[in-house]
Amino acid sequence: MNGLVKLVDVSKRYADAAALHPTTLSIDRGQTTILIGPSGCGKSTLLRLIIRLIEPDSGSIEFDGEPITPGNINAIRRRIGYVIQEGGLFPHLTARANVLLMAHHVGKSREEMHKRLLELCELTRFSNNLLPRYPVELSGGQRQRVSLMRALMLSPELLLLDEPLGALDPLVRASLQNDLKEIFARLQQTALFVTHDLAEAIYFGDQIVLMNEGGIVQKGPVTDLRERPSDPFVSEFINAQRGLASL
């Protein structure tokens, strides 16, 4: 398996505590990798280190065989899509302008942009008619669809999703889960998906990475985690969530 992103001994400390202990991880192409764990386990930190919203204290991160440096980070960011819980849409731009922002910047032609926009609307089941609206005029689910379109606009090699469905009500969430899974399959999208919900992890994950207290506890297919737990915490985490789900 060739890794699209490779982290080697990457660590991050905040003032008083280690957010991420030295960690090594490879994100495989064409797969959905799930980062899961309790709050504060370092899963978001790991994601934010890859897109360089925070600087690692040690270790190296490679993207497509190339070490990420301050010099190439903006070029690499354009090859990565990033979706967060609250969407992070820019309130002064319409849905259309949010989606097209980067395409404008890299100088795509008008026809090309228009074509891609229609493709994305179809892909994310977002109605054309809503494109002229501003973020405040859209529902939470619609905003996440726009956010996803914005992330996919430049056909990124990697999609980073930081609890993208966390703030949605259950019905909307279920329908977006379906759509997302379909999209990943259609695009054969390499994705790194952060969640704290085991059911969601199992639904999406080819590969599940379970984290706790700033480190990776176990990784592998969900059956591995269930049947061959490397640590009592793995069983504890899986059973706690399973218990909730069976209620």
Place this chain on the structure above:
Amino acid sequence: MNRIRKAGKEERAESGIQESKNGNLGIRLSLVSLFPDFFLLSCIPVFLICFASASAQPIVIGSKKFTESYVLAEIAKRALTDAGIPVEHRQGMGGTIILWQALRGGQIDAYPEYTGTIAQEILKGDHSSSLAEIRDSLAKFGVGMTESLGFNNTYALVMRRSETQRLGVRTISDLRRYPELKVGLTHEFLDRQDGWQPLRDRYALPQRNVIGIDHALGYSALANGSIDVKDAYSTDAKIEQNDLVALEDDLQFFPKYEAIFLFRLSMPADAIAALRRLEGTLNEKRMIRLNAEAERAKNYARAADLYFERGVGSRNTVGESFPKKLVRWTLRHLQLAGFSLLLSMIVGIPLGIVASRGGAIGQAILGFASIVQTIPSLAMLALLVPIPFFGISVRTAIAALFLYGLLPIVRNTASGLQDIPRAMRESAIALGLSPIARLWEIYLPIASRSILSGIKTSAVINIGTATLAALIGAGGLGEPILSGLNLNDRVTILEGAIPAALLALLVQWIFDLLDRVLIPKGLRL
């Protein structure tokens, strides 16, 4: 009275401005177009300035902020005009030191002064300097002095006539018997070397209840009994008008104050000659009459007419009509406020962007802008006037207004940027936008409401504060306010104060409209 009066404590007019946060519909424009729009808006006054300063180099006569000085300067203006010399009168520029520095700096060419003041305040010599000695000392500064215009205008202490009769007070020495009398003095007289402190020591005066008050306001205070004694000058027409008595200086404390003109020795010879023709042409009685006429007619040029015996009927040759004056004041006012606002924006927005990043530099910027804001506006003018580039000029007024306009813009820009939610900030970074694109296309538009409201605050404050520009002869709607204050004439004060207030309202209203155009629609929903 005051040979010079510092205008009392003027508080900068702080209009309580509130941002209206109403969601209005309008046309969405990206912030990129915000700046060009402001440029256009603010450029109008710049063009006006260019027009205004296009004329040839006239002789500039200055005057201090009191009636007699205005009248003498008008007389000089007339004398030079009659000699065919282009001349301009900068009215009521302030006190002795400001005029003296303006003269030395070449911003004015001549102004009326008094020998006692020159000895005491300018040369800081002793009382007994002869005219010849004074003239020699002045020459070292490149300044010449005419002979006496013919009258001695010395300081005096004045009281209500009824009060002097009741108490039996005739001389300054008599005041010793009444320590409870309330004394109201001009700020300059309080500080002068030949002012209150040495006067009190010489006469051993016991009064402790002493306040500083503007000269013209002091007459009202005297009339209504808020004070009992004030300083005046012996040719002040108000002494007679208000039925006041000047107490005899029985210990001969006050030096002689012969009225003369100071002028730059580099001034053209024909201009000097025209000024010298005024020597010895006035006496105390005649000066009192001219002062009284100026105050009665509320028109200094008219008093100058009287001097040249053009008669009382020449009013229409004298004044501009009120609408014309109003237009002139208002345009100048807009020039001052508009140009300074433009500078505040050009400097303040980038400073606010730097300050929004926090750290020591950010703290320093906000600290500096806050400190500037606490400097009283009169003190600010006094600080700027001695700087050679500024002096007594429109530049000084604009610089002061610019500094005052800085804080609201810097602070609102910084806080507007700091208040952008982390999710949006990080989304802009994660998309791979360059730092400049992030700032220009994302951060500034999102902060636009806060930035605009800072600009609006500055604009309204500037309109109010610009009235003070008249203190240094920079004109504007402060001109009628100052001369009204000086003439103790409410109507004249209102001629400036009402338009200034309306202007502030208008500006507020225009900015409310601009909000709808310039704040992106997505932020107003």
